[in-house]
Structures are given as structure tokens and as C-alpha cells.
Amino acid sequence: MNQFFTQKEALQKLEHFCAYQERCHAEVVTKLYSLKMSPDEIDTIVVQLIENNFLNETRFACSFARGKHRIKSWGRIRITNELKARQISSTNITLALKEIAEEYETTFDQLAEKAWNSILEKNTLKKRKKFCDYMLRRGYESHLVYDKVTTLEKES
Structure with a gap:
């Protein structure tokens, strides 16, 4: 062309x-x-x-964070890394993460329950590893993931 x-x-x-x-x-x-x-x-x-307000980096960052969190259930780490890859400033990344603060824990819990119950592995160690890998890949903080896996293990 x-x-x-x-x-x-x-x-x-x-x-x-x-x-x-x-x-x-x-x-x-x-x-x-x-x-x-x-x-x-x-x-x-x-x-x-x-x-002319067609381009606004803060608006983009907030919209991106809300969308990826609500639709793809991404965690803070993954959203932060994706925004950094798009050269978004750390100020805008902080503002974007505030957009998802209220629903973050609820989404995390729902995703964790769903993931734990969908893993059919009988071996507990393998199941734990699969669960943790999945949640970490989604961009959730390791301390949250490890606390949750311990809780879920006790419940089952």
C-alpha cells in the first residue's frame, strides 16, 4: 500500500x-x-x-485496568506489567490500580474457588502447583495465592 x-x-x-x-x-x-x-x-x-481529548494516557490506563480485571480476571502484577510494556507512567499505573481496588478481592476469591474446583488432580502437591501456577500467571500476588491455596486445601 x-x-x-x-x-x-x-x-x-x-x-x-x-x-x-x-x-x-x-x-x-x-x-x-x-x-x-x-x-x-x-x-x-x-x-x-x-x-482535543482523543488521546489521554490516564483514561487509557484506567480503562485498560478495569477491562482486563473484569473481563479476563487479571491481577495487579499482570496489569502493571502490561501497562509498563505500553510505556505508561507509574503515576497512571497507580491510578489505574485504584480503579479495581474495590472488586479485587472478590474477583480473586471467585477465580480461586473456580480454579481450585476445576483442577481434577488427585495428588495434592500437583494440584497445589497447578493452582498456584495458574493464579500467578493471571498476575495475582504470590502471598495472596499461597494464603488462598492453604485455605482451600483445608476446606477440601
């Missing part, structure tokens, strides 16, 4: 891109490079997107 865009066309395209779904700065810059825009044009367009 050898199509070249004027700065105005690229801005309109990116406004639509950002309006459709929350985006982080890195995604927008990558998209602009794919449209073969120069670094100066990219800077100008990003500034315009921020000024």
Missing part, C-alpha cells in the same frame, strides 16, 4: 482510531509510522489528539 496521507488526513484517521477505542501514546505513534508520517508530523498530530 503506497498511499501517502496529508497531515490533515492522518489526523482525521487517528481521531477515528482513538474514538473507536482508548489508545496509548505508543499505539498511536506506531500507527502514524505505519502511515509513513515524519517524526515532526507525528509530534504535531499527537499534540493535537491530546488537546
